[in-house]
Amino acid sequence: MIRTVESPPHVSAPVLAAYSYCETVTGQQARNFAYGIRLLPTSKRRAMSALYAFSRRVDDIGDGALADDVKTARLEDTRAMLTRVREGSVDEDDTDPVAVALAHAAETFPIPLGGLDELIDGVLMDVRGESYETWDDLKVYCRCVAGAIGRLSLGVFGTEPGARAGERAPEYADTLGLALQLTNILRDVREDAEGGRIYLPADDLAKFGCSAGFKGPKPPEGADFAGLVHFEVRRARALFAEGYRLLPMLDRRSGACVAAMAGIYRRLLDRIERDPEAVLRGRVSLPGREKAYVAVRGLSGLDARHVTRQAVRRRA
Numbered sequence: 001m002i003r004t005v006e007s008p009p010h011v012s013a014p015v016l017a018a019y020s021y022c023e024t025v026t027g028q029q030a031r032n033f034a035y036g037i038r039l040l041p042t043s044k045r046r047a048m049s050a051l052y053a054f055s056r057r058v059d060d061i062g063d064g065a066l067a068d069d070v071k072t073a074r075l076e077d078t079r080a081m082l083t084r085v086r087e088g089s090v091d092e093d094d095t096d097p098v099a100v101a102l103a104h105a106a107e108t109f110p111i112p113l114g115g116l117d118e119l120i121d122g123v124l125m126d127v128r129g130e131s132y133e134t135w136d137d138l139k140v141y142c143r144c145v146a147g148a149i150g151r152l153s154l155g156v157f158g159t160e161p162g163a164r165a166g167e168r169a170p171e172y173a174d175t176l177g178l179a180l181q182l183t184n185i186l187r188d189v190r191e192d193a194e195g196g197r198i199y200l201p202a203d204d205l206a207k208f209g210c211s212a213g214f215k216g217p218k219p220p221e222g223a224d225f226a227g228l229v230h231f232e233v234r235r236a237r238a239l240f241a242e243g244y245r246l247l248p249m250l251d252r253r254s255g256a257c258v259a260a261m262a263g264i265y266r267r268l269l270d271r272i273e274r275d276p277e278a279v280l281r282g283r284v285s286l287p288g289r290e291k292a293y294v295a296v297r298g299l300s301g302l303d304a305r306h307v308t309r310q311a312v313r314r315r316a
């Protein structure tokens with residue numbers, strides 16, 4: 001049997017070093033998403049690592065302990081770097097490996113770099129301490145910090161020629177980002193509350209008697225915390241079902257990457273649904289072997305078929 005082995009286009013030594021830096025950041029910090037990114041062929045994997053390293057930098061500025069005005073200045077410095085990437089004025093010997101890798105990725109793939117501006121805008125909303133009255137308000141934030149990542153990733157993946165309704169792919173990628181972000185918000189309720197942040201919409205909190213917020217490992221007296229969590233889990237599941245429509249539009253390995261990322265987060269959602277108070281006791285996570293198993297299922301298309309069947313049953 002003749003096998004075609006992917007040979008990535010020639011990449012210069014400084015660009016390789018920049019990608020290698022971004023891949024190290026991804027391997028060390030993307031506890032969940034690295035499982036999906038690893039399934040991609042070399043040039044897509046490198047480009048996704050560049051996007052991840054950029055996003056990690058922006059997120060770390062937002063989450064760090066700096067004063068708000070310093071955070072804002074650092075975020076604007078990062079935006080200036082992005083402008084240099086967009087203008088094509090980053091050369092291979094630039095001292096910032098993330099800029100070098102991102103510039104190369106953006107030359108190689110049609111990445112809509114404006115999504116990274118949206119990410120910065122979203123983190124600036126965090127720095128300003130914005131809170132969200134309704135799901136529609138929270139969606140604006142989620143679109144910036146996660147929907148945009150979905151649309152950027154789609155630039156790397158591409159859609160298969162002739163994919164039916166391929167023009168809707170950015171919308172589905174965005175929706176998948178929302179699903180991941182809402183899951184992330186549920187998982188991190190305790191950590192965020194300790195940092196003085198509540199992302200869940202105020203009107204949902206009120207509906208379930210949770211307006212006083214969260215402190216410690218138990219829900220507030222008289223609150224229907226499980227009701228609140230189950231309500232948000234249902235919302236996240238509906239977003240996953242809609243976002244999964246992207247999968248048939250992608251090539252096999254891009255589809256596997258997305259299925260692994262989404263599959264791992266859906267299992268987090270399952271755990272949270274089974275034991276809602278777990279998110280107040282600590283961070284819900286999956287063992288490494290389970291994440292690896294989900295990634296392998298992603299490669300064989302199993303998760304995608306399962307979710308598609310569920311969506312069809314729900315419609316019937």
Ligand SMILES: CC(C)=CCC/C(C)=C/CC/C(C)=C/COP(=O)(O)OP(=O)(O)O
Pocket residue numbers: 029030031032033145146147149150151153154172173174176177180181184258261
């Ligand atoms: C179509 C497509 C590829 C969509 C994917 C979009 C995507 C990867 C969005 C990421 C949003 C998100 C939940 C970030 C959390 O990062 P974190 O560092 O808090 O995550 P972690 O703690 O779970 O590792």
